[in-house]
Amino acid sequence: MKKVVTDQQKTTVKKVLDYIRRYWFYLGLSIVLAAVTVALTLYIPILTGRAVDLIITKGQVDFAGILVILERMAVVILLTAAAQWIMNACNNKITYNVIRDIRKEAFERIEHLPLKYIDSHSYGEVVSRVIADVDQFADGLLMGFTQFFTGIVTIFGTLIFMLTISVNITVAVVVITPLSLFVASFIAKKTFSMFKLQSETRGEQTAFIEEMVGNQKVVQAFSHEDEALEQFDEINGRLQKYSLRAIFFSSITNPATRFINSLVYATVGVIGAFLAIRGSITVGQLSSLLSYANQYTKPFNEISGVITELQNALACAARVFELIEEPVEKPDAESAKVLEKADGSVELSHVYFSYTPEQKLIEDFNLSVQPGQRVAIVGPTGCGKTTLINLLMRFYDVNSGEIRVSGTPIDEMTRKSLRSNYGMVLQETWLRSGTIRENITMGKPDATEEEIIAAAKASHAHSFIKRLPKGYDTVISEDGGSLSQGQKQLLCITRVMLCLPPMLILDEATSSIDTRTEIKIQEAFARMMKGRTSFIVAHRLSTIREADIILVMRDGNIVEQGKHEELLEKNGFYAKLYNSQFAK
Incomplete structure (x- = not known):
């Protein structure tokens, strides 16, 4: 010693x-x-x-x-x-x-x-x-x-x-x-x-x-x-x-x-x-x-x-x-490509991943998503839904296997260009100290006033922003200050509405919003998702009935896959999840 x-x-x-x-x-x-x-x-x-x-x-x-x-x-x-x-x-x-x-x-x-x-x-x-x-x-x-x-x-x-x-x-x-x-x-x-x-x-x-x-x-x-x-x-x-x-x-x-x-x-x-x-x-x-x-x-x-x-x-x-001296994130390869504008196709081939070697999570995961498809991901807590999002965004690298976006492996493109092609709205809000305007334009700093207001109106955030003491110039803290959880969520949605990237990730994006506003937001999302590949992590299964593909995950694997009606007819794991939420 x-x-x-x-x-x-x-x-x-x-x-x-x-x-x-x-x-x-x-x-x-x-x-x-x-x-x-x-x-x-x-x-x-x-x-x-x-x-x-x-x-x-x-x-x-x-x-x-x-x-x-x-x-x-x-x-x-x-x-x-x-x-x-x-x-x-x-x-x-x-x-x-x-x-x-x-x-x-x-x-x-x-x-x-x-x-x-x-x-x-x-x-x-x-x-x-x-x-x-x-x-x-x-x-x-x-x-x-x-x-x-x-x-x-x-x-x-x-x-x-x-x-x-x-x-x-x-x-x-x-x-x-x-x-x-x-x-x-x-x-x-x-x-x-x-x-x-x-x-x-x-x-x-x-x-x-x-x-x-x-x-x-x-x-x-x-x-x-x-x-x-x-x-x-x-x-x-x-x-x-x-x-x-x-x-x-x-x-x-x-x-x-x-x-x-x-x-x-x-x-x-x-x-x-x-x-x-x-x-x-x-x-x-x-x-x-x-x-x-x-x-x-x-x-x-x-x-x-x-x-x-x-x-x-x-x-x-x-x-x-x-x-x-902690090891830094593995840098982008010198030959890494810049993903200019993704076409929306995403493919996962034989993906294996776990946070710790002794605790296995995702094993031999395969998925093929066509441009413009809405993919809903459902399953019990800990099944790997958020982990899948982390892998798509390359917050974590896969242990083995491959993920491709627009036909190119994501480890062969720069992280910045990959992430700029995704728009994320999570259950947990991301805000920083600054004005409302600065928080909205985080992904598009050169946005005009007209674009900002249009995005805010599309997300139904414009009305509450105008009621703030200084409107779009109101300064908020990192935790949002006096804003409610729903208002903070609307700001995050506005941010995505402003950028409109080719691919979207929505993780219970409307969980903190009242029912009346949620209906309007869902309509806005429907317009926003049109022609864009969307990954929707959902706990309330009523919100993903219109999805093109529903992936039912359990213990890191896809146990069922299909449309809402098809999965209900199978009377499998998805049907049990769905019926448990709507049981009389």
Whole structure:
């Protein structure tokens, strides 16, 4: 387990460095300025020691010499402040550019991930990786840049300055130093695994909250509040446990390193006092050494804190990189054709498909649809109706077999051109934040005002749109805001009416609309479907009596096929479904 964690840390660090390398100029400038800042800071104790040596005894003080030293100190302090300010600006630039790049790549990857990934991961968990985890990573990275370089340079700088004063004291300090490094290394290994668990559980919690808030009506309708609270408490309890462990290990870093640092300071003080008594060093030099002992040990506290934060940052970064490295949707072949205008013929030959290998769904599926035919797909829940739509639209690729549109296999044409030849109206509405007009013209951005209004009138949406505060310019949110489910459905239907593609997919398209409006919509659909190949997924069998072909699906297979009257005469599975809906 330890080996796995270490390897994962190394891999994550390498990936982070690849991002940082893009901004090598700012990185180099930051390192140079860190060295300048440390050198100037370490020069102050030397000046302080010289000033102490100029204060010999009472009444024998070289004020002129001290004034020169104070002036030099003032210049050094100003230069240090300027260098530190520019260094911090460089560190901020690197950090926020790296974060911007990571977030951009993460979002781009989400846009190109296969639907399989989105279906198998909760939205809240994905959002947590892109927002919360990246923020945590940014905090750790910024602290690392601000303190890590400066701390390392300070340690080596103080040792060099101490060597110029006393070799013996410097050797004593170097001998004690490994204790501090050992403590920091031990704690770092412990904290990474805890911070990783904390980050994963935080993502789980975000996903759960997003699900509960988004479905609050359902929660309240089924009195699920108590169960939801229990589930939240369980996740929250685990988050508390992992967080407390992570904080415990990280919190002992500072006291442990401070103890060792105090040991270093005491060693310098004792040895330095004996050397001063013997006359090997001056009192001023002893003062400088004590100051260096403080400055030497201080970075160990800071670096220990940075290492702890970096464990959290690396754990979060690892989760983000997992998302960025997810395999993207299989790209269109270079030789892929553009389907300009489909003739409406669709053919499925020996199609096999399942979402998971262990659970079979569609097996040896065959279907031939002629241009302009209305194909109704019926069957019980889970029989493969929606899966068939996903395959036709190539949201999923078949495991084996072939699907052809206009005589061309769909894996030999671009996804964009294939999908642009389908118009979809699903039971679940698709809307985005923007105006009513923008939602209608999503598939045809260059549509004229006259075309938009004509489509809205055809779908019977024009009347309710005109009653809105700003008509077609009314802004709605992603969930439709104050619009009813039926009104949102009418907007989706209007969108298809505007584009009028050669093939249509209607999945219970009128399920949220009142009976009176449904009759009018059905008439509009009848006009729209004339001459167009249509796939109608239906649960209410009364809506598909006029279909040219009714496919009756069961467990991923077509068990019956024919017109409405023919299937009723067979008195088979379709007749049972139909009669169960209209039984007295």
